[in-house]
Amino acid sequence: MQKNFAPLQGLGLTAIAIDDEPRALEVVQIHAAKVPFLELKATFTDAFEAIPYLQQNKIDLVFLDIKMPDISGIEFVHILQKTPMIIFTTAYSEYAVNGFELDAIDYLMKPFSLARFTKACNKALEIKGLRNEETPSFIFLKTGYEEEKVLLDEILYIEAEGNYMAYILPNKKLLSRQNINEVLSQLPHNQFIRIHRSYIVALNKIQKITRQSVWVAGNEISVGASYEEKLSVIRMSIGL
Known part of the structure; x- marks a missing residue:
C-alpha cells in the first residue's frame, strides 16, 4: 500500500x-x-x-x-x-x-x-x-463602460463571438470583450464546463446529452471532438 x-x-x-x-x-x-x-x-x-x-x-x-x-x-x-x-x-x-x-x-x-x-x-x-467545490453566486460582467451583476444561476451558456463572449441568459444576451480562457478563470468549475473551443455551458441547465451534443434551453450545442470525454464527466456530475 x-x-x-x-x-x-x-x-x-x-x-x-x-x-x-x-x-x-x-x-x-x-x-x-x-x-x-x-x-x-x-x-x-x-x-x-x-x-x-x-x-x-x-x-x-x-x-x-x-x-x-x-x-x-x-x-x-x-x-x-x-x-x-x-x-x-x-x-x-x-x-x-x-x-x-x-x-x-x-x-x-x-x-x-x-x-x-x-x-x-x-x-x-x-x-x-x-x-x-464551493462557489460564489454571481459575477460582475464588464459590458461596454459598465459592469453588470450577473447571477450565475441565470447563465445558460456562453458562446465566443469574434473578440467577444456572449453570455446567454433566459431573456437576454450580454456581450463582454473577453476570450474564453478569461471567462473560464472567473467561473466556478463545479457549475460550468467547456465542451467546445467556442462554448461553455452551465451544468445545471443541461437538459439532454447525445453522442456529440448537449441541449440547453432547447438549443443543441455541439461538443468538440477534443472535448468528447467531458460527456462522461457531465453525466456523473449532474446525474443524467
Missing part, C-alpha cells in the same frame, strides 16, 4: 482496490504510488471483506475487477448502499457496456499502462471537484 499522499490544491482521492488476483492488485498499487493526488487505502482479494470497510471509511473511488469467483464487480456495485466512484478493471471487454450502464468513471482493460491509469484517475478527480 502506498503512503505518499500529496493532494493537489487540497483536493485528492482516497481509494481501495478489489480483485481476486493478487498480481492485479500489485499493479494497481504500483501505479497508485505514482499518482500524487491518489491515496490507495486498502486492497482486497475478497469483495465481501471490502463491504464493511466501505461502510466504516470515507472512500472516494474503488478500482473494481468485474469477473471474480463469488460475486461479480457489477453485482457488488448493486449491493452497496452508498456507491463511491467506480473504475472497473478487467481483461474481458464484453463487460464494458454493463460497466458504463452503472455510471462507472472509466473502464481499464488489463494490462493497463500507468498513463491510462492516470487518465482514469484524473477523470475521477475532476468529477470530485465538480461535486464538492
Whole structure:
C-alpha cells in the first residue's frame, strides 16, 4: 500500500482496490504510488471483506475487477448502499457496456499502462471537484463602460463571438470583450464546463446529452471532438 499522499490544491482521492488476483492488485498499487493526488487505502482479494470497510471509511473511488469467483464487480456495485466512484478493471471487454450502464468513471482493460491509469484517475478527480467545490453566486460582467451583476444561476451558456463572449441568459444576451480562457478563470468549475473551443455551458441547465451534443434551453450545442470525454464527466456530475 502506498503512503505518499500529496493532494493537489487540497483536493485528492482516497481509494481501495478489489480483485481476486493478487498480481492485479500489485499493479494497481504500483501505479497508485505514482499518482500524487491518489491515496490507495486498502486492497482486497475478497469483495465481501471490502463491504464493511466501505461502510466504516470515507472512500472516494474503488478500482473494481468485474469477473471474480463469488460475486461479480457489477453485482457488488448493486449491493452497496452508498456507491463511491467506480473504475472497473478487467481483461474481458464484453463487460464494458454493463460497466458504463452503472455510471462507472472509466473502464481499464488489463494490462493497463500507468498513463491510462492516470487518465482514469484524473477523470475521477475532476468529477470530485465538480461535486464538492464551493462557489460564489454571481459575477460582475464588464459590458461596454459598465459592469453588470450577473447571477450565475441565470447563465445558460456562453458562446465566443469574434473578440467577444456572449453570455446567454433566459431573456437576454450580454456581450463582454473577453476570450474564453478569461471567462473560464472567473467561473466556478463545479457549475460550468467547456465542451467546445467556442462554448461553455452551465451544468445545471443541461437538459439532454447525445453522442456529440448537449441541449440547453432547447438549443443543441455541439461538443468538440477534443472535448468528447467531458460527456462522461457531465453525466456523473449532474446525474443524467
